[in-house]
Amino acid sequence: MNMFGKPTKLIAAAALIAGLSTQALAEKVYKWKLATTWGPTLHPFIDAPTNMAKMVEEMSDGRLIIRVDASNKHKSALGILDMVKGGQYDMGHSASYYWKGKDINTLPFSTMPFGMTTPEQYAWFYHGGGMDLMKRVYKKHKVLSFPGGSSGNQMGGWFRKEINTVDDLKGLKMRIPGFAGEVMAKLGLTVTNIAPGELYTSLERGTIDALEWVGPGMDINMGFNKIAPYYYTGWHEPGLDLQFLVNEKKFNRLPKDLQQILITAMRASAYDMYIQNYHMSSEAWAKIEKEYPNIKIKTFPKEVMDAMKKANTELREEMTKGQPMLKEILDSQEAYQKKVREWTKMSDYIYLKDNL
Amino acid sequence: MNMFGKPTKLIAAAALIAGLSTQALAEKVYKWKLATTWGPTLHPFIDAPTNMAKMVEEMSDGRLIIRVDASNKHKSALGILDMVKGGQYDMGHSASYYWKGKDINTLPFSTMPFGMTTPEQYAWFYHGGGMDLMKRVYKKHKVLSFPGGSSGNQMGGWFRKEINTVDDLKGLKMRIPGFAGEVMAKLGLTVTNIAPGELYTSLERGTIDALEWVGPGMDINMGFNKIAPYYYTGWHEPGLDLQFLVNEKKFNRLPKDLQQILITAMRASAYDMYIQNYHMSSEAWAKIEKEYPNIKIKTFPKEVMDAMKKANTELREEMTKGQPMLKEILDSQEAYQKKVREWTKMSDYIYLKDNL
Numbered sequence: 121m122n123m124f125g126k127p128t129k130l131i132a133a134a135a136l137i138a139g140l141s142t143q144a145l146a147e148k149v150y151k152w153k154l155a156t157t158w159g160p161t162l163h164p165f166i167d168a169p170t171n172m173a174k175m176v177e178e179m180s181d182g183r184l185i186i187r188v189d190a191s192n193k194h195k196s197a198l199g200i201l202d203m204v205k206g207g208q209y210d211m212g213h214s215a216s217y218y219w220k221g222k223d224i225n226t227l228p229f230s231t232m233p234f235g236m237t238t239p240e241q242y243a244w245f246y247h248g249g250g251m252d253l254m255k256r257v258y259k260k261h262k263v264l265s266f267p268g269g270s271s272g273n274q275m276g277g278w279f280r281k282e283i284n285t286v287d288d289l290k291g292l293k294m295r296i297p298g299f300a301g302e303v304m305a306k307l308g309l310t311v312t313n314i315a316p317g318e319l320y321t322s323l324e325r326g327t328i329d330a331l332e333w334v335g336p337g338m339d340i341n342m343g344f345n346k347i348a349p350y351y352y353t354g355w356h357e358p359g360l361d362l363q364f365l366v367n368e369k370k371f372n373r374l375p376k377d378l379q380q381i382l383i384t385a386m387r388a389s390a391y392d393m394y395i396q397n398y399h400m401s402s403e404a405w406a407k408i409e410k411e412y413p414n415i416k417i418k419t420f421p422k423e424v425m426d427a428m429k430k431a432n433t434e435l436r437e438e439m440t441k442g443q444p445m446l447k448e449i450l451d452s453q454e455a456y457q458k459k460v461r462e463w464t465k466m467s468d469y470i471y472l473k474d475n476l
Numbered sequence: 477m478n479m480f481g482k483p484t485k486l487i488a489a490a491a492l493i494a495g496l497s498t499q500a501l502a503e504k505v506y507k508w509k510l511a512t513t514w515g516p517t518l519h520p521f522i523d524a525p526t527n528m529a530k531m532v533e534e535m536s537d538g539r540l541i542i543r544v545d546a547s548n549k550h551k552s553a554l555g556i557l558d559m560v561k562g563g564q565y566d567m568g569h570s571a572s573y574y575w576k577g578k579d580i581n582t583l584p585f586s587t588m589p590f591g592m593t594t595p596e597q598y599a600w601f602y603h604g605g606g607m608d609l610m611k612r613v614y615k616k617h618k619v620l621s622f623p624g625g626s627s628g629n630q631m632g633g634w635f636r637k638e639i640n641t642v643d644d645l646k647g648l649k650m651r652i653p654g655f656a657g658e659v660m661a662k663l664g665l666t667v668t669n670i671a672p673g674e675l676y677t678s679l680e681r682g683t684i685d686a687l688e689w690v691g692p693g694m695d696i697n698m699g700f701n702k703i704a705p706y707y708y709t710g711w712h713e714p715g716l717d718l719q720f721l722v723n724e725k726k727f728n729r730l731p732k733d734l735q736q737i738l739i740t741a742m743r744a745s746a747y748d749m750y751i752q753n754y755h756m757s758s759e760a761w762a763k764i765e766k767e768y769p770n771i772k773i774k775t776f777p778k779e780v781m782d783a784m785k786k787a788n789t790e791l792r793e794e795m796t797k798g799q800p801m802l803k804e805i806l807d808s809q810e811a812y813q814k815k816v817r818e819w820t821k822m823s824d825y826i827y828l829k830d831n832l
Contacts, residue, residue, distance in 0.1 A: 175736065175740050178732070178733065178736040179535060179733055179736045179737045179740060180733070181731075181732070181733035234831055237824055237827070237828070238595075239594075239595075239628070239750065239751060239754045240754070242751045242754075243751050243752075243754045243755040243758065246748070246751055246752070246755075247751070247752065247755035248755065272595070272823060272824075273823035273824050273827050274823075275822075275823075335823065336819075353822060353823075353826050353827070354823065354826075354827055355827070355830070358824075358827055358831075375537075376534070376537070377534065377535055377536070377537035380531065380534040380535045381535045381737075384531050384535060384740055384741060384744050385740060387744045387747075387748075388740050388743045388744040388747070391743075391744070391747035392602070392743075394595070395595060395598045395599050395602055395603070396599075396602070396603065398595045398596070398598075398599045398816070398819070399599040399602070399603035399604065399816075401819050401823070402599065402815050402816040402818065402819040403815070405815075405818055405819045405822065406815050406818065409818075417822075419826065425830065459758050459759070459761075459762050460754070460755075460758040461831075461832065462758065462761055462762065462765075463692070463754070463757045463758040463761045464828065465828070465832050466631075466709060466761060466773075467628060467629035467630075467631075467691065467709075467710065467757070468593055468628075468629050468714075468824070468828075469825070469828045469829075469832065470709050470710075470775065471593070471629050471709070471710055471711070471714055472593070472820065472821070472824075472825045473825075474711070474781065475590055475714075475817075476817065476821050476825065
């Protein structure tokens with residue numbers, strides 16, 4: 121260690137000579153624990169908290185050390201909010217829409233069907249009022265919530281059979297979370313959420329007939345293509361954002377510089393995850409084309425897509441009745457999307473149309 | 477200050493009692509200067525270094541303080557690389573393609589005509605070998621270069637008259653930097669780069685007939701629409717990335733924790749700028765539609781676009797002759813783009829097509 125950087129030994133020596141306790145003088149080390157919904161090899165989701173913890177440790181010169189526990193450690197993949205709220209964990213990494221059963225207002229901060237893409241949603245978070253709304257919703261749970269990394273635009277999921285009509289969907293059991301799950305339920309599916317580690321077995325054993333997970337980068341690693349070869353393009357999660365949760369009391373006890381280090385590390389690692397998944401998806405997509413000729417890439421027919429859009433619009437009406445906070449969030453997103461989509465169209469969309 | 481956080485007074489007292497110099501014990505403060513190409517109100521470009529400096533100061537608890545000098549202070553908007561290299565400034569914020577006259581290999585790290593969009597380019601930087609190539613190019617200038625924030629997809633520029641044929645372009649004097657400038661020169665334009673602060677006057681006085689700057693968020697503030705009402709959609713800078721430059725020797729003298737703080741703050745503020753400009757562009761686009769009915773939004777006709785593409789392909793051949801490093805960079809970008817664009821098509825493009 122550079123003597124002029126942090127002369128801890130010299131400080132300790134001075135303190136000893138002066139008869140002071142070295143413990144009082146040494147810089148306090150904070151040891152935190154973070155619980156994730158993800159298994160230890162679920163890249164890139166698990167990488168967001170892991171990289172965040174590494175950045176924090178290096179930037180704080182070891183004054184804030186965060187242990188990241190994957191779901192196989194704490195055995196409560198979908199219990200993250202409760203564990204952070206209750207203080208068993210100082211932090212969590214999960215997805216906001218997993219808490220829709222506890223608090224419906226947490227739902228829209230992940231992604232919405234037919235909603236915003238990743239840059240659009242981040243613009244809403246940081247410049248369109250999204251962060252303020254998220255703060256208000258999580259205040260009552262006594263936790264802080266921050267963007268935790270975007271998956272980018274997701275694929276619509278894996279099906280055992282081809283979907284040609286709305287009737288083909290009826291009666292299917294499907295794993296699909298968030299608002300999209302509500303839409304599918306309205307179309308006659310039986311909808312469930314299942315922890316990531318149990319998805320493959322559930323599909324194999326027929327507990328579910330179909331599922332959406334993320335995109336090629338993550339899906340191929342899970343092996344879903346072996347059981348359900350029809351792979352549909354997306355409509356339902358155009359920019360799923362994960363979530364860092366922080367116990368409010370614990371956060372307030374950190375010195376200001378460590379708070380800022382934590383915030384910046386969460387911010388950078390969240391963006392990084394979006395880029396990492398973009399890369400992984402592109403690699404996996406190339407692999408699909410070469411190595412998995414049996415996967416059948418499909419887009420839902422117009423009839424099905426129209427039914428989903430109709431169900432989506434009706435659900436927004438129904439679900440916001442008597443829910444002023446949910447209505448405020450959805451209205452804010454809708455107004456922002458309407459404006460920002462015009463720019464997406466004039467920039468990336470027009471450019472891509474000529475350069476595919 | 478929290479006694480258990482950083483008990484500097486106690487340390488000083490202990491040191492005094494022990495007869496040691498307080499100076500040797502106090503944490504060393506590094507005072508740095510950063511020069512930007514941008515004027516003090518050129519949002520969001522100027523915000524990337526300003527926010528970075530703020531993050532660094534807070535995270536380091538005042539141990540690394542970076543003064544940001546806008547171009548009106550140092551009077552050398554396009555001399556940033558030299559000033560950082562020479563040590564007059566510790567850091568800079570500019571754009572890599574401004575140095576193409578000094579070192580042609582610096583050109584591709586900003587953006588390329590018909591090249592990658594922002595997430596594609598960041599995936600190339602961080603996962604496709606881009607950072608390694610940039611490191612190798614800047615090594616000989618004894619500076620470190622990092623992504624400094626993307627403008628997103630840029631507009632193709634402001635023209636006094638409508639461009640219907642390739643002949644309409646011939647003889648025009650245009651401000652357009654980077655490889656796109658070379659393309660336009662090949663099509664018969666006289667091409668120049670001009671510091672941002674002089675753009676409006678140059679267009680007003682007829683020193684140039686046309687210019688591209690960034691996009692609606694920044695262009696409207698510059699007032700170009702008053703002189704050149706034809707506003708074209710983009711082809712030439714699909715994801716312009718700005719650049720943080722750091723004097724290598726100065727960087728190596730920082731303690732490890734401050735190095736990591738600096739790197740993370742650059743990384744986060746660069747991503748943030750992309751999102752900020754996305755928001756600003758969307759706001760400005762809505763404003764154009766309402767408040768500037770005289771602006772004529774155009775897309776270059778197919779004949780013109782085809783001529784640009786042809787010139788672009790030919791130029792890549794010509795310019796890489798006898799330039800193995802430039803060839804290596806362009807080949808790396810081209811191969812990456814080919815693969816990643818397939819994913820962009822299956823995800824954001826297909827989604828947007830149905831949701832405009």
